[in-house]
Amino acid sequence: MNPVNYLYLAALLFTIGGAGVMIRRNAIIVFMCVELMLNACNLAFVTFARLHGNLDGQIFAFFTMVVAAAEVVVGLAIIVTFFRSRHSASVDDASLMKL
Amino acid sequence: MDHLIGALVGAPLLGAGILLTGGRRLDRTGHWIGCLLSAASFVIGALLFADMLGKSGSARTMTSHLFSWVPVAGFQANVSFQLDQLSMTFVLLITGVGTLIHIYSVGYMEQDENRRRFFGYLNLFLAAMLLLVLADNYLLLYMGWEGVGLASYLLIGFWQHKPSAATAAKKAFIVNRVGDMGLSIAIMVMFATFGSFSFGPVFSHATSASQAKLTVIGLLLLLGACGKSAQVPLQSWLGDAMEGPTPVSALIHAATMVTAGVYLITRSSAIFNAAPAAQLAVTVVGAVTLLFGAIVGCAKDDIKKALAGSTMSQIGYMILAAGLGPIGYVFAIMHLITHGFFKAGLFLGAGSVMHGMNDEVDMRKFGGLRKFMPVTYVTFGLAYLAIIGFPGLSGYWSKDKIIEAAFAKGGTDGWILGGVALLGAGITAFYMTRVMLMTFFGEKRWVPDADGHEPHPHEAPRTMTIPMIILAFGSVFAGGLFSLNSSFLHWLEPVTGHTEGHSPVSTVLIQAATLVVLALGLGLAWVQYGRQAVPAVAPRGSLLTRAARRDLLQDDFNHVALVKPGEYLTRGLVYLDHSVVDGVVNGTAASVGGLSGRMRRLQNGYVRSYAVSMLGGTAVLVAATLLMRGV
Numbered sequence: 072m073n074p075v076n077y078l079y080l081a082a083l084l085f086t087i088g089g090a091g092v093m094i095r096r097n098a099i100i101v102f103m104c105v106e107l108m109l110n111a112c113n114l115a116f117v118t119f120a121r122l123h124g125n126l127d128g129q130i131f132a133f134f135t136m137v138v139a140a141a142e143v144v145v146g147l148a149i150i151v152t153f154f155r156s157r158h159s160a161s162v163d164d165a166s167l168m169k170l
Numbered sequence: 171m172d173h174l175i176g177a178l179v180g181a182p183l184l185g186a187g188i189l190l191t192g193g194r195r196l197d198r199t200g201h202w203i204g205c206l207l208s209a210a211s212f213v214i215g216a217l218l219f220a221d222m223l224g225k226s227g228s229a230r231t232m233t234s235h236l237f238s239w240v241p242v243a244g245f246q247a248n249v250s251f252q253l254d255q256l257s258m259t260f261v262l263l264i265t266g267v268g269t270l271i272h273i274y275s276v277g278y279m280e281q282d283e284n285r286r287r288f289f290g291y292l293n294l295f296l297a298a299m300l301l302l303v304l305a306d307n308y309l310l311l312y313m314g315w316e317g318v319g320l321a322s323y324l325l326i327g328f329w330q331h332k333p334s335a336a337t338a339a340k341k342a343f344i345v346n347r348v349g350d351m352g353l354s355i356a357i358m359v360m361f362a363t364f365g366s367f368s369f370g371p372v373f374s375h376a377t378s379a380s381q382a383k384l385t386v387i388g389l390l391l392l393l394g395a396c397g398k399s400a401q402v403p404l405q406s407w408l409g410d411a412m413e414g415p416t417p418v419s420a421l422i423h424a425a426t427m428v429t430a431g432v433y434l435i436t437r438s439s440a441i442f443n444a445a446p447a448a449q450l451a452v453t454v455v456g457a458v459t460l461l462f463g464a465i466v467g468c469a470k471d472d473i474k475k476a477l478a479g480s481t482m483s484q485i486g487y488m489i490l491a492a493g494l495g496p497i498g499y500v501f502a503i504m505h506l507i508t509h510g511f512f513k514a515g516l517f518l519g520a521g522s523v524m525h526g527m528n529d530e531v532d533m534r535k536f537g538g539l540r541k542f543m544p545v546t547y548v549t550f551g552l553a554y555l556a557i558i559g560f561p562g563l564s565g566y567w568s569k570d571k572i573i574e575a576a577f578a579k580g581g582t583d584g585w586i587l588g589g590v591a592l593l594g595a596g597i598t599a600f601y602m603t604r605v606m607l608m609t610f611f612g613e614k615r616w617v618p619d620a621d622g623h624e625p626h627p628h629e630a631p632r633t634m635t636i637p638m639i640i641l642a643f644g645s646v647f648a649g650g651l652f653s654l655n656s657s658f659l660h661w662l663e664p665v666t667g668h669t670e671g672h673s674p675v676s677t678v679l680i681q682a683a684t685l686v687v688l689a690l691g692l693g694l695a696w697v698q699y700g701r702q703a704v705p706a707v708a709p710r711g712s713l714l715t716r717a718a719r720r721d722l723l724q725d726d727f728n729h730v731a732l733v734k735p736g737e738y739l740t741r742g743l744v745y746l747d748h749s750v751v752d753g754v755v756n757g758t759a760a761s762v763g764g765l766s767g768r769m770r771r772l773q774n775g776y777v778r779s780y781a782v783s784m785l786g787g788t789a790v791l792v793a794a795t796l797l798m799r800g801v
Contacts, residue, residue, distance in 0.1 A: 089785060092778070092781050093778050093781050093782055093785070094778070096778075101777070162776070162777045162778065163776055163777075163778075165775075165777065166774065166775030166776050167775055168775075
């Protein structure tokens with residue numbers, strides 16, 4: 072199978088993620104879309120590694136996963152705290168710096 | 171002996187320091203401290219005078235270097251004093267007459283709760299004036315000059331609760347500033363030309379400078395002298411300065427302040443001698459002021475203002491004489507000294523009259539006072555005879571010499587100046603006789619004051635009469651003493667130089683003419699104010715009288731020629747400031763503010779809009795990178 076198709080898939084996933092971040096209001100969904108974009112990038116990295124025949128892209132994909140895992144921990148904690156104070160997970164409710 | 175010179179200035183300065191910082195606890199003794207330190211200065215002056223008399227003519231100049239004031243490379247300003255015959259003459263006049271006025275003020279200001287402060291200012295005045303005449307360079311002289319201006323401001327406005335006094339003080343200060351500006355620019359030009367402003371280097375190099383520069387320096391010095399000495403065109407402050415307590419008027423008119431201009435011109439004789447154009451301007455200013463003051467003096471009903479007009483006129487004589495060059499300097503100073511005696515006597519007499527008349531100054535409400543105030547009458551009368559130049563008294567000797575010197579200038583100038591001086595002598599006789607007749611002779615025309623108190627004229631206390639008696643002696647004998655063997659001339663000649671003038675008409679003829687105009691003025695005043703009763707309300711008078719009552723429209727002239735254009739200029743500048751300068755500033759601020767208001771909308775706090783802008787930014791960057799690559 073032509074590896075370029077993976078790139079198309081990666082682009083599609085990235086676009087879906089990007090659109091989700093921009094148009095959805097639920098913080099959890101937005102967060103999932105961010106993850107989707109990161110994974111689209113990972114897919115692209117791996118594909119390019121395969122195309123170029125070296126391991127740089129694969130190594131980079133691991134880095135991304137580690138950072139994403141850390142980000143999930145912090146991000147989910149923020150969302151949970153936010154939900155406790157506002158009883159809502161809508162990102163539009165977080166339009167002010169103060170409570 | 172030399173180091174005593176600093177003490178001359180130091181004593182009154184110390185007095186001013188003690189009295190102005192001592193506070194209320196000195197209220198009961200303060201006036202005597204003031205008198206004591208002023209007298210101390212006089213005693214030091216007398217000691218130095220005795221010392222000076224013991225030396226020969228050329229060795230009489232003493233110098234005393236205190237410290238370097240501004241020691242900068244290429245610019246050396248020292249606080250150092252120079253005491254020569256000219257300074258000595260002034261020192262004795264300032265401290266002598268000044269001390270008498272101090273003693274007089276003890277009685278005159280008895281009821282004033284701020285008497286201590288008054289004496290502090292008087293001492294400051296003396297210190298500043300002494301600094302002015304003792305300085306050995308123009309910068310230090312300028313410091314004294316400014317000090318005199320400050321002290322006069324404080325004293326004229328001493329009763330500052332009266333708006334008129336506060337205004338008069340400001341007027342005196344501002345008019346003086348114009349003159350001060352002239353002097354300061356003169357000093358700058360001097361420094362640029364000679365590289366120094368010490369008397370020695372400036373005077374020794376005076377002849378080497380170009381004629382134009384000398385004329386400029388001379389005219390600027392004249393402007394300075396006009397301000398301090400109340401000469402046309404800067405004369406307007408003098409009449410209003412009468413708002414101050416009467417001893418202040420005496421001090422300003424006799425011993426300090428107005429004499430500074432004459433001193434400046436005489437001291438700068440080396441410059442004026444080398445600049446005939448500036449000299450001519452000096453004589454013209456003197457001659458114009460001489461007539462101006464005399465005419466104003468004729469019309470005033472306020473006794474102090476009539477005397478103020480007379481001062482202006484007499485200082486005009488001195489300036490005229492100083493402008494005549496070496497034939498006149500000595501006589502200018504001689505008239506200054508004799509004038510110091512009789513004008514101080516006249517003012518102190520006027521103060522004594524006011525003291526007895528509930529502070530009334532309108533001569534139309536005096537009359538017949540000679541029976542009630544015999545001492546004041548006699549001393550004022552002697553000073554009066556001296557000022558009109560009655561033969562044998564002080565004024566006769568000095569004024570007559572000035573008239574002769576004016577004729578001796580030669581040519582058409584000489585005739586005009588001499589004629590003016592002669593005419594001035596006649597008018598002097600007229601207005602002084604008028605003051606004398608309206609105050610001491612005729613029927614009594616007293617009226618109760620605003621509070622309904624009937625005046626009870628009485629003789630002033632001893633502290634006031636004794637200075638008046640001493641000054642009366644000076645008024646009678648000083649001129650004769652100075653003229654004895656031309657002693658004053660020989661005394662001052664080494665400093666100012668002197669050449670004998672050669673008058674186109676014989677001296678005897680001039681003296682006779684002076685006596686004739688004197689008699690005419692006296693007779694005219696007698697006809698008008700002695701033979702017929704003085705009306706209690708001033709008659710309307712001729713056009714000239716009405717103009718003279720308003721100081722020959724000096725304030726109106728200043729208002730139209732200076733204040734109005736100044737106002738328009740200010741208004742124009744304010745408009746320019748509001749529309750152009752503020753317009754640019756406000757416009758910039760408004761446009762930045764408006765732009766920010768619009769930019770602010772981007773920061774709405776919604777995560778999704780930030781995400782869009784991030785995406786947009788990334789898209790732009792990627793597009794730009796691709797495009798660059800493509801190119």
